[in-house]
Amino acid sequence: MKKLLFIFSFIPCLLFGQTKEELIASVKANSKDPQTLQTLQRIGVYDPNHKELETLFKGLDKKVRKSNSGKLFERYLSALKNTQVGKKAPSITQLDLAGEPYALSDLKGKYVLVDFWASWCPPCRKENPNLVKTYATFKDKNFEILGVSFDKEFAAWDKAIKDDNLTWKHVSDLQGWNNSAGQTYGVKAIPQNILIDPNGIIVAKNLHGDALNAKLQEILK
Structure with a gap:
């Protein structure tokens, strides 16, 4: 899937100019360099x-793996492992626009698309019109969206929701990239999403546009 994304360092990933194969080769060739963890995360x-990623991580020097950065990377790996397709979706509880706690479990019994985004993320804003169309098509067929924002400023978050006509439920802890739900789900780039079934099981990840619509057509019969 070739599209512009925003990753943790705020740099579009396409600007790195390295293929996956080149990144893997770099990790293997620099196993004793702590900076290799940054390469690995890319x-x-x-x-x-x-x-x-776990296999490559285990190939790093022990001092790198046991460093503070290495321990953080292990936590990231654990988050990825726990949010694979077929796993039970971890809980999310954050504040909605009214300042009230709202939980993913409040939507139990529905198919839910958890959409990780932010008002300052151009690819996210570009994707929003597609989501609006998808929501209009499937909202009466046991489907909901839960927007989880990586914003820090309430006003910008609120304005983007209104400007883009995002009429589904929204939550955030306004901690930016440190959003607790984002960390739980191992989100290092946005937009990303997770599709969850009525029993809370993850059934798909990172479906957009026609691919998302096709999946929903398949499961919402």
Whole structure:
């Protein structure tokens, strides 16, 4: 999937100019360099394979793996492992626009698309009109969207929701990239999404536009 994304460092991933194969080669060639952890995190940043990353991580020098950055990366790997398709979706509880706690579990019994986005993210804003159309098509067929924002400023978050006509439920802890739900789900690039079934099981990840509509057509019969 070739599209402009925003990742943790706020740099579009396409600007790095390295292929996945080149990144993997760099990791293997610099196993004793602590900076290699940053390279490792760039491998499949949008849709990472936790088994592949875990294997590469285990190949790093012990001092790198046991460093503070290494421990943080292990936590990231754990988040990826726990949010794979087929896993029970971890809980999310954050404040909605009215300042009231709202939980993912409040939507139990429905198919839910958890959409990770932010008002300051151009690719997210570009994707929003597609989501509006999808929501209009499927909202009466046991489908909901829960927007989880990586914003820090309430006003910007609120304005983007109104400007883009995003009429579904929205939550945030206004902690930017440190959003607790984002960390739980191992989100290092946005936009990203997770599709959850009525029993709370993850059934798909990172579906957009026609691909998302096709999946919903398939399951919402």
